Amino acid sequence: MEKCLAIVAADKEVLSPASRMPYYPLAVRSGHGSTVVDADGNEYLDFLASAAALNTGHAHPKVVKAVQEQAARFIHYTPAYMYHEPLVHLAQALVRITPGDFPKQVAFGLSGSDANDGAIKLARAYTGRPKIISFIRSYHGSTYGSITLSAVSLNMRRKIGPLLPEVEHIPYPDCYRCPFGQQHGSCSLECLEYVRFAFANYIPPDEVAAVIMEPIQGDAGIVVPPVEYVKGLVKLCREHGILFVSEEVQQGFGRTGRWFGIEHFDVEPDILILGKAIASGMPLSALVARKEIMQAWEAPAHLFTMGGNPVSCAAALATIEVIEEENLVERSRTLGEQAMARFRELAGRYELIGDVRGRGLSIGVDLVTSRATRERAYKEAAKVCYRAWEKGLLLSFFSNSVLRIQPPLVITDAELERGLNIIEEALADVTAGRVPDEVLETVKGW
Structure with a gap:
């Protein structure tokens, strides 16, 4: 040692x-x-x-080869001003593999953290509403927006406030340690009823832009919500014009036995947040959303000098190919x-x-x-x-x-x-x- x-x-x-x-x-x-x-x-x-x-x-040999070949061609030119083919090809692939049979568009970044920030910005831009709902014991990253969404560690929040305004947290449906003291199978989905309670008492639903949810809560300890909860929550979102955002940074790209974690619940998110495994270790993140939602914001609302780096895009394309071929x-x-x-x-x-x-x-x-x-x-x-x-x-x-x-x-x-x-x-x-x-x-x- x-x-x-x-x-x-x-x-x-x-x-x-x-x-x-x-x-x-x-x-x-x-x-x-x-x-x-x-x-x-x-x-x-x-x-x-x-x-x-x-x-x-x-x-993985295929990913390594893709990285080497792209790096030998050119390492980067910012997509904030110019175009490159790996970026387009990857966006096309993400549109293809993500859930939802409707037109989509993609926005790239560098990490799951900035993608979470992007989801906040995009939801507010599209709906014109200020509030975002996240979950207690969620983890979304280390930028100011993603820290504000997170509620799993006091050390993330100490000494660095104030955080973003208009972000509310509600209990995640944890059937092993139910915050309402119930047992799954004999309960009345008090966790879902609490959302209705919140809408009636302290979170005006007509002011909520989006609910951002990990389909399986990762750093809280791999907490899997009941299918009926997720379906009920999405139904509530639809009734109130609220966007439903699936945060797939940890659970995406085959990790859960589906391409994306939300696919276990038979619902279609309006926005997906992607990161981590997207490029097999190369720095990259992405938002994939309904096309009409993506049209709601304008540059430079979510662009980065290094975002959508062609070497990372090549790695991501190879990653998708490996997942499919193997x-x-x-x-x-x-x-x-x-x-x-x-x-x-x-x-x-x-x-x-x-x-x-x-x-x-x-x-x-x-x-x-x-x-x-x-x-x-x-x-x-x-x-x-x-x-x-x-x-x-x-x-x-x-x-x-x-x-x-x-x-x-x-x-x-x-x-x-x-x-x-x-x-x-x-x-x-x-x-x-x-x-x-x-x-x-x-x-x-x-």
């Missing part, structure tokens, strides 16, 4: 602590497929996929079902596992100190991740207690099985008290 530790020590001297939530002292040297090699030559299986940004895996959407669904079954089997043997949930290869394993109280097991989650790393698996947790299972979609059956075996071994070690508290000085997570 000598080289890794030296890099970590140097990093602490020159990098702001605001830009990292550490898990273990890993310095990446290279990666291929579902494997990462650190600076000391140690090899790890990757169950994080760079925060779900590498759905096609590390250094049937990664279906593979995500199939492998996800296998992994969920294994975790549910483990839940039968480990009281530490309170809940297993997700879609495709976007799975949350919620660790609890007590199944009765569902109290989050932060220390245990941190220890499981650290022990998994010691055994050769890159694993993280979020929401203080939820193991994040989001490997590259190209992971092999054997690799998936090996990773699941390591997690079982780590659970056994933590349950037996074989992982010391000292590791908590290194693992912070969130």
